Amino acid sequence: MASRAGQLVETISQRVLEIEDFLKTQGVPNLSIEQDIPLNFQGNPNFASPKDAALLACKELSTLLGGSFHAITNQTASEFANTQAICRFKIPSSFPPDREQATYDQLAANSGLAEPEVRRLVRSTLSSYIFSEKEKGVVTRTAASRMLANNPLMVQWVEMTATEIMPATLKIADAIEKWPESGEPNQTGYNIANSTENSAFAHMAKFPGRPEQFAKAMSLFSMGPGYSPKWLLENYPWDSLRNGTLVDVGGSKGEYSITIAQKYPQIKVIVQDLPDVVDRAKSSTPADSADRITFMAHDFFTEQPIKGADVYLMRWILHDWSDVYAIRILRALIPALKKEAKIVLHEYIVPEPGETLTLQDxxxxxxxxxxxxxxxGKEREVIDWKALFAEADSRFHVLSIEKPTGSSLGIIVVQWEG
Known part of the structure; x- marks a missing residue:
């Protein structure tokens, strides 16, 4: 017997053949991204029925292939609003102990919501495979609802996305209209959505718990194997640093640079970040390399105080800033740079169309x-990275821009030729 995925593939194949046979009888070319199907066909059962079946099979197959993470994170705004609600009222964890099924009355009693409200919310998520209802009135957990019940970070991400990111993104057009070509961090969709003149993080800081929720939610995306320190560790010639110094600019707790120092005992590491971050991070220094790791308070918009280091590492820093501010950060390094010093960025490299799988793009x-x-801020393509360094100073020479296979982030190596 074919697997469920195999059954779905067969359904898609059969239904597409039916659609194309119907189109052929109507003298219409095959399905094409460039040309729409005539509107008068949409109500024709010879087209509508196989189309709906194929689309439903595609969505279920996509969920099977992407798993629970995909099911939760790839929803429309209205679907996501209902997912936020079931999380807010803890419906995924309202099942009886050690049970994979529950009636709507049981979920209502355990969540504190009225049964009609629970039923309405849960059934709104069935098409996203957050729950399933194989038997009328009986709700069954799926991998997605199990994740929402057991993974607090995913719940934090749902709430943060619904309250911070979605309202801000829906105001991007208004921000462009109000502040054309602005690179200012307080002239954004977030500012309009929140009626504030402060930058997003300064505004969040006014509300207890809000910055922490944002940080925890974002950490969910840096936990996957594509964000492992090994990609940076294995794809730069750290062994070429002879008694060298690595400055981790905006390095937070120094997770990545400390990993490098532990493998290469000849390297001295200086982790720089804002004072409160540094104060919290000092206690996490591993004892076996504490004599080679220093934490330093530093604002990367001001002149770099560590002169003559071999490598200045910036991991996931510049994407938070527009070109105007990213250039300021780069120029603040210049007074400290010795000839042939390296700037190593660990950042996303957005592919141009056709360079990679559409889903990754x-x-x-x-x-x-x-x-x-x-x-x-800005996620940059290769052309953008090159333009950024050229604008910052002509003495920056881009040596390489590569993304190791398996890594989510690319590695950009730039040499100072001054």
């Missing part, structure tokens, strides 16, 4: 939209 474009809405 789509994800990075979504991230680009989000950082634009929040801070006027």
């Amino acid at each position: 789509r994800t990075l474009r979504i991230f680009d939209t989000a950082v634009r809405a929040l801070t006027n």
Whole structure:
């Protein structure tokens, strides 16, 4: 017997053949991205019935292939609003103990919502495979609802996306209209959505718990194997640093640079970040390399105080900033740079159309939209990275821009030729 995925593939294949046979009888060319199907066909059962069956099978197959993470994170705004509601009222964790099924009355009693409200919310998520209802009135957990019951970070991400990112992204057009070509972090969709003149993170800081929720939610995306320190560790010649110094600019707790220091004992590491971040991070220094790791308070918009280091690492820093501010950050390094010093960026490299799978491109474009809405930040293509360094100073020489296979982030190596 064919697997469920195999059955879905067969359904899609059969239904598409039926659609194309029907179109042929009507003298219409095959399905094409460039040409729409005539509207008068949409109500014809010879077209509408196989089309609906194929689309439904495609969505279920997409969910099977993408898993629970995909089911939760790839929803329309209205679908996501209902997912936020079931999380807010803890419906995924309102099942009886050790049970995979529950009636609507049981979910209502455990969540504190009225049964009609629970039923309405749960049934709105069935098409996203958050729950299933194989037997009328009996709700069954899926992998997605199990994740929402057991993974607090995913719940944080749902709430943060619904309250911070979605309202801001829906105001991008208004922000462009109000502040044409602005690169200011307080002239964004977020500012309009929240009626504030403060930057997004300064505004969040006024509300207890809000910055922490944002940070926890975003950490969900950096936990996958594509964000492992090994990609940076294995794809740069750190062994070429002879008694060298690595400055981790905006390095937070130094997770990545400390990993490098532990493998290469000849390297001295200086982790720089804002004072409160540094104060919290000092206690996490591993004892086996504490003599080679220093934490330093530093604002990367001001002149770099560590002169003559071999490598200045910036991991996931510049994407938060528009070109205007990213250039300021790069120029602040210049007084400290010795000839042939390296600047190593660990950032997204957005592919040009056709260079990679459409789904990967789509994800990075979504991230680009989000950082634009929040801070006027930017996820950059190769051409953008090159232009950024050229604008910052002609003495910056881009040596390589590569994304290791398996890594989510690329590695950009730039040499100072001054």
